Amino acid sequence: MKELGGDQYLSKYDTGTLAKRLSNTPEADGDGQKYRGRGLIQVTGRDNYFACSKALFGDDRLLRTPELLEQAEWACKSAAWFWNSRNLDALADSGSFEMITGRINGGLNGYAERLTSYSTALKVLA
Template sequence: RADLGNTVKGDGFKYRGRGLIQITGRANYAACGEALGLDLVNEPELLEQPQHAAMSAAWFWSSRGLNTLADQGDLLKITKRINGGTNGLADRQALYGKALKVLA
């Protein structure tokens, strides 16, 4: 998809979802790589390594301002910022409720 910065045939597959939060698209790989000091455009499989998978998720979370939304408990906005829609929202809400009971 062009909105993900995919410009060359095969980019969609090459820059498919990787990492704990599923970074997708050439543009996101480039931005994430720049932030982490990795050449993810030329070595996208680096996001399959546990340390880079975790760091990419932290980068995505931080770069999208998700901590503020999490502090507010706004799972709807978090879900939309992560995947553009509401897929998995009900599961996230149920897990969030359980986590609050355990952590509070």
């Protein structure tokens, strides 16, 4: 339920281009650790935590207690919020898995594995 990695790995979220895109503060102040990926879809970055918090709680509590997304209920609800807020149903219905991967991961990492899992799920559930 929580992205793993030490300070060096998570520093990519703390300063630089990726940190800026996620609206983390530009200083090396720990935002990378605080707003690391959490939940089933790995909500990442201050902007996403704030938007998710507003949707789930109507306030900014996830900015103060981001660890809530490590709890099963909020991990699931945050994934549902993310999926819905990015209109991923339409992409899934059309089979646009490359676009879904891009919207969730910001790139195509894990794409081949995701296609294999989807194929297995179709066999089991169809």
